[in-house]
Amino acid sequence: MGEELKVIVFGLGDEEYGIEVDKVRTIERLSPITRVPKTAAFIKGVINLRGIVVPVIDLRGRFGLSETEPTENSRIIVVAVADLEVGFIVDSANDVIDIDTDSIDTPPEIVGGIKAKYLHGIAKYGEGRLLIMLNLAEVLNKDEIIQLEQLEA
Amino acid sequence: MDMNAYLSMFIDESNDHLQALNENLLLLESEPEDLTIVQNIFRSAHTLKGMAATMGFEDLASLTHEMENVLDLVRNNKLKMDSFIFDTLFKGLDALEAMVQDIINGGTGKADVTSIVASLQIILKSDYKPENASAAAAAAAAAAAPAAAAPAGSKSSLLDEFQHSILMQSIESGLRVYHIQVSLIESCMLKAARAYMVFDLIERNGDIVKSDPSVQELEQEKFDRQFTIYAISEMTEDELKQNINDISEIESVIVTPLDQESLTMLEAKAAAGLSQYAEAESTAAKQQASAAAAPALAPAASAAAKPSAKAASTNGGAVTRTIRVDIERLDTLMNLFSELLIDRVRLEQLASEIKRNDLMETVEHMSRVSSDLQNIVLKLRMVPVDSVFNRFPRMVRDLSKSLDKKIDLIITGAETELDRTVIDEIGDPLVHLLRNSIDHGIETVNERIAAGKPETGSIYLRAFHSGNHVFIEVEEDGKGINRDKVLQTAIKKGIVSEEKAQTLTDQEVNMLIFAAGFSTADQISDISGRGVGLDVVRSKITSLGGNVTVDSAMGKGTKFSVQLPLTLSIISAMLIKLGSEKYAIPLSSIVETSIIKKEQILNVHGNKMIEFRNTVIPLVSLSKVLDSPDFNEEQEAETEIVVIRKGDKWAAIMIDDFIGQSEIVLKSLGSYLKSSKAVSGATILGDGYVALIIDPNALIK
Numbered sequence: 029m030g031e032e033l034k035v036i037v038f039g040l041g042d043e044e045y046g047i048e049v050d051k052v053r054t055i056e057r058l059s060p061i062t063r064v065p066k067t068a069a070f071i072k073g074v075i076n077l078r079g080i081v082v083p084v085i086d087l088r089g090r091f092g093l094s095e096t097e098p099t100e101n102s103r104i105i106v107v108a109v110a111d112l113e114v115g116f117i118v119d120s121a122n123d124v125i126d127i128d129t130d131s132i133d134t135p136p137e138i139v140g141g142i143k144a145k146y147l148h149g150i151a152k153y154g155e156g157r158l159l160i161m162l163n164l165a166e167v168l169n170k171d172e173i174i175q176l177e178q179l180e181a
Numbered sequence: 182m183d184m185n186a187y188l189s190m191f192i193d194e195s196n197d198h199l200q201a202l203n204e205n206l207l208l209l210e211s212e213p214e215d216l217t218i219v220q221n222i223f224r225s226a227h228t229l230k231g232m233a234a235t236m237g238f239e240d241l242a243s244l245t246h247e248m249e250n251v252l253d254l255v256r257n258n259k260l261k262m263d264s265f266i267f268d269t270l271f272k273g274l275d276a277l278e279a280m281v282q283d284i285i286n287g288g289t290g291k292a293d294v295t296s297i298v299a300s301l302q303i304i305l306k307s308d309y310k311p312e313n314a315s316a317a318a319a320a321a322a323a324a325a326a327p328a329a330a331a332p333a334g335s336k337s338s339l340l341d342e343f344q345h346s347i348l349m350q351s352i353e354s355g356l357r358v359y360h361i362q363v364s365l366i367e368s369c370m371l372k373a374a375r376a377y378m379v380f381d382l383i384e385r386n387g388d389i390v391k392s393d394p395s396v397q398e399l400e401q402e403k404f405d406r407q408f409t410i411y412a413i414s415e416m417t418e419d420e421l422k423q424n425i426n427d428i429s430e431i432e433s434v435i436v437t438p439l440d441q442e443s444l445t446m447l448e449a450k451a452a453a454g455l456s457q458y459a460e461a462e463s464t465a466a467k468q469q470a471s472a473a474a475a476p477a478l479a480p481a482a483s484a485a486a487k488p489s490a491k492a493a494s495t496n497g498g499a500v501t502r503t504i505r506v507d508i509e510r511l512d513t514l515m516n517l518f519s520e521l522l523i524d525r526v527r528l529e530q531l532a533s534e535i536k537r538n539d540l541m542e543t544v545e546h547m548s549r550v551s552s553d554l555q556n557i558v559l560k561l562r563m564v565p566v567d568s569v570f571n572r573f574p575r576m577v578r579d580l581s582k583s584l585d586k587k588i589d590l591i592i593t594g595a596e597t598e599l600d601r602t603v604i605d606e607i608g609d610p611l612v613h614l615l616r617n618s619i620d621h622g623i624e625t626v627n628e629r630i631a632a633g634k635p636e637t638g639s640i641y642l643r644a645f646h647s648g649n650h651v652f653i654e655v656e657e658d659g660k661g662i663n664r665d666k667v668l669q670t671a672i673k674k675g676i677v678s679e680e681k682a683q684t685l686t687d688q689e690v691n692m693l694i695f696a697a698g699f700s701t702a703d704q705i706s707d708i709s710g711r712g713v714g715l716d717v718v719r720s721k722i723t724s725l726g727g728n729v730t731v732d733s734a735m736g737k738g739t740k741f742s743v744q745l746p747l748t749l750s751i752i753s754a755m756l757i758k759l760g761s762e763k764y765a766i767p768l769s770s771i772v773e774t775s776i777i778k779k780e781q782i783l784n785v786h787g788n789k790m791i792e793f794r795n796t797v798i799p800l801v802s803l804s805k806v807l808d809s810p811d812f813n814e815e816q817e818a819e820t821e822i823v824v825i826r827k828g829d830k831w832a833a834i835m836i837d838d839f840i841g842q843s844e845i846v847l848k849s850l851g852s853y854l855k856s857s858k859a860v861s862g863a864t865i866l867g868d869g870y871v872a873l874i875i876d877p878n879a880l881i882k
Contacts, residue, residue: 062863062871063762064854065807074850074863076871079520081848081863112853168853 031129035151037159038105039120040088041096046127046151046159053106053113055121058098070095072117075104082106084115090167091146109164127151132161188284191236193505195281198225202274203575206267210578213262216255223252229277238290241280247301248273254305269300271579344391344411345444351413352441357387359421360447361410362435369430373402378428379410383421387414406432411439508601511561518558519846525551526843526867563598566644566653569608570595573615573642580619587637588623594644599651603725603745607653610718610729614655614741615640617714622659622739632736634658650727650769656740662733664690671696688829691731695719723878728827752847754864755823756840756872759803760812763872765845765864770877772824772831774839779818791833793824798831801880806859812837825877832881847874 035046036055054077061073061084070089074081084104089095101120106113132149148161202225209218226249233241248270254260276294284290352358361383365375376399383389391411394404414421418436425434437443525548532544570592581588599607623629623638630636641656667690671677676696677685685693695715722729727745746752746769753768782800783790789800800822804812814820814835822833845864848871861876 060870062873063810064850064860064873066859067854071854074854074871074873076865076869079516079523079848079865081850081865081871083851083853113851114853 033127033129035125035127035159035161036105036121037123037125038103038116038118039122040118041093044122044157044159045087045118046125046161047105047107047164049124051107051109051164053108056104056106056115058102058104058117075115077106077115080113082113082115084117087116087118087167107164107168109168112168114168125153127153127159187236191232192281192285194232195229198229199274199278199281200571201225202229202277204571206270206274207574207578209262210267216258219252219256223249223256226252233290238280238284240291240294241277244273244276244280244294244298247298247305251301251304260304266304269297269304271575273297273301347390348411348413348439348444349441352439352444356413357415357417358411358413358439358444359418360437360439360443361412361421361425362437363408363410363425364432364434365406366430366432367406369406372404372406373400375428375430376400376404376408379425379431382424382428383410383412383414386416387412511601515558515562518554521551522555522844522846523865523867527869530867560598562601564601564604565596565598566604566607566651567595569604569611570642570644573611576612577615577619577640580616581623584619584625586619586623586625588619589637589639590642591639592642597644597646597651599745606721606725607743607745610721610743611642611653611655613714613718614743615642618655618657618659618739618741622657622661624660628660632660651745653743653745654740655743656738658738661735661737661739662691662694662731663735667691667693688730688732691733694731695729752845753842754845754874755842756845756866757823757836758838758840759807759809760837762807762809763840763866763870764803764807765843765872765874766823766825766834766877767874768842770825770827772826774821774823775833776819776821777833779820791822793831793833796831798824798833799881801832801834803834803836803875803880806880807875825880827878827881830881834877834880845872845874 034049036049036052037044037046039045056077059075061075063073064071064083070086072084072086074083086095096119098117099119103118103121104115105118105121106115131153132151134149146163146166148163151159151161153159202222205218205222205225209215209222212218226245230242230245230249233245251260251266251270255262255266260266273294276292276297280290280292283292348358363376363379365372369375380389380392380396380399389410389412392399393409398404399408416424418438422434422436425431425436439447528544529548532541573592574590577588577590618640623640624632624634626636629638639658641654643652643654643656645652664687668677668682668685671693672679672682674696676693695718719729722743722745725745727743729741729743731739731741733739754765755768755771755774756763756765758764777791781791783792783797785797789802790797791800802814803809804814814837820835821838822835824831824833826832843866845866848863848865850860850863859876859879860873861879862874863871864874866872
């Protein structure tokens with residue numbers, strides 16, 4: 029109740045998303061991605077992050093949205109959850125803000141085409157800005173990915 | 182008191198001692214009369230007890246204490262070893278190991294050892310009294326005494342290094358060095374006084390470097406009539422002789438001036454005299470002992486053995502000096518070094534592009550140095566397999582006892598080294614293979630005699646290097662794999678169909694035993710028979726990058742052969758291009774590279790094949806397997822191929838083009854992407870590009 033969360037705000041298309049700072053490892057510019065065959069379509073491949081091989085996924089593809097072309101502002105946000113390290117390709121990485129947990133509402137069933145289970149909630153901040161808080165555990169859910177891969181194969 | 186700092190030391194050292202205890206107990210079993218082994222065991226147990234007590238592990242200390250008591254009786258000859266005592270001691274050892282394991286896992290090391298302690302106390306109370314023990318011991322002691330007295334002189338006549346160098350330097354600088362031998366008359370009463378007078382005389386005009394016997398012994402008159410002195414003196418030889426003779430009650434004086442040659446000769450004689458003495462003592466002791474009762478042999482033999490044992494142990498101590506290193510540090514070192522390797526490749530590339538001489542020279546030198554570094558770093562992680570093999574003799578002994586079979590375990594090549602991660606993982610599969618051999622391979626004593634074999638079965642455990650691999654073989658002279666029985670069971674369990682079964686070669690039939698769920702054992706024993714083990718063994722070994730094969734002849738025996746890669750993280754690979762993408766294929770799997778024409782491709786039963794060295798092998802399209810976005814070999818008239826092998830199976834992989842051979846650093850893909858089958862890892866190339874490493878085994882069915 030009333031806790032302050034530090035959140036990194038990034039943009040995907042027209043929407044703004046947030047991830048807690050302590051889950052974010054680093055934010056990098058786009059670097060050459062090596063394709064890994066026989067993986068789900070939104071898994072773009074792997075990159076060389078200072079000597080460590082890190083897989084990267086396209087979040088829009090993960091959410092079933094249409095993918096967009098990367099731009100100058102596109103970034104890779106590397107998050108770490110449990111023992112998984114994964115990079116998200118995002119359209120822009122904007123800000124670090126403090127959010128009061130009280131202002132996070134549970135999301136209605138369908139919000140902007142993204143399935144609700146990937147979200148922790150929707151936060152209001154600033155003037156009329158909505159921040160979609162991501163549920164990383166669901167986003168990085170491996171079992172679902174295996175299912176997806178089997179479907180594609 | 183913060184014990185945590187000492188805990189890891191305690192664990193390491195306890196493990197060493199427990200290992201030594203195990204080995205020595207086994208040795209003692211085959212030579213129960215050898216008291217030096219008992220001494221070693223006693224020492225290990227004693228040290229262990231001290232450490233445990235200091236760290237506050239009460240149960241550990243008290244159990245060791247009881248074992249010590251038993252061992253004390255044995256080494257003082259009040260108790261003879263028999264199989265009950267051995268079994269109890271082994272049980273005690275097991276309990277100790279369990280307690281240490283508990284401590285390693287963060288526990289307190291407490292355990293209920295009351296039953297073992299009770300057994301030990303029974304042994305202590307029912308004193309086995311060797312009847313003549315005390316009398317014989319006294320006789321042996323008496324025999325030892327005069328033998329000890331006589332050569333007391335020759336023993337201490339050896340110069341130590343310091344004295345030797347003083348004498349040598351004095352000779353070199355032109356001073357007079359003498360070896361003086363003085364004999365007092367028989368009826369001399371005050372020997373010490375006379376000796377003192379001789380010393381006094383010499384020291385007035387020079388220095389005494391060494392006297393034999395020592396000064397204390399001379400003062401206490403612990404000598405017969407003779408004594409010798411090494412001295413530096415200003416007097417001439419004749420003067421010296423004259424003056425000493427002038428002292429009353431001196432019978433004779435022999436003065437020998439020394440130069441370098443004679444000094445060394447004199448020492449050699451003294452040393453020879455000493456070893457002769459040791460031999461004489463042992464033969465004398467042996468003669469005495471054979472006259473006395475059997476138990477007396479032990480103390481006399483041990484008395485003679487002690488000096489030789491001491492000599493042996495001092496030799497052993499000087500051999501290797503080691504240092505304990507935290508594994509994490511080694512891993513960090515490895516990682517950092519891998520980074521360096523990547524940069525080196527990059528520099529080499531850049532240097533060849535920029536084409537500046539001094540840059541190229543420096544880079545070349547750096548390459549050479551880093552190659553050497555690479556070898557050393559890789560070797561750092563190498564550990565002798567002995568650390569895995571050393572628990573096997575005990576296991577074989579216990580198992581063969583419980584199954585009532587006679588088995589000899591012969592280990593060769595225990596000093597062969599493996600990467601430490603492999604060592605950690607290879608233990609369990611080997612245990613299973615050994616248990617298999619003991620349970621299913623070696624027959625019972627009766628069966629063996631009936632088959633005309635020696636009643637003791639042999640299991641050979643070998644480790645050796647060959648090429649880029651380490652091979653570990655488990656071979657036994659048991660009953661071999663029964664082809665028919667294996668086929669029957671395989672058909673019954675649905676592992677292979679009847680028709681297929683007819684076409685299998687002997688080798689293939691043998692490999693069936695590795696199938697999941699396979700077991701020909703009629704009963705499930707505690708040891709094996711559940712049909713789970715060999716399958717797990719094979720997958721474990723494959724996950725380490727190795728493979729396992731089996732050779733067998735019915736009635737003669739079976740041999741399991743495990744092949745493992747030497748190091749895990751840096752491998753040689755062939756870099757290939759597939760359209761715009763680069764991939765790496767481990768060199769160890771590659772047989773050959775070649776180019777084939779489209780016309781050479783044969784279509785057999787819907788599968789593409791080519792003729793290669795008198796056999797037909799399958800052709801695999803890498804672009805299809807990897808869903809290449811921009812390469813399709815169908816459009817080419819000629820295609821480059823890489824021929825790979827997995828055990829006996831071969832296949833040809835169609836690729837776009839070769840880039841070259843390179844040493845690459847294996848990087849894990851991480852847990853997120855584990856499920857990729859054709860790809861076993863990644864590597865970072867010189868230009869920073871991530872290339873995926875293809876798993877050839879996945880391409881060969």
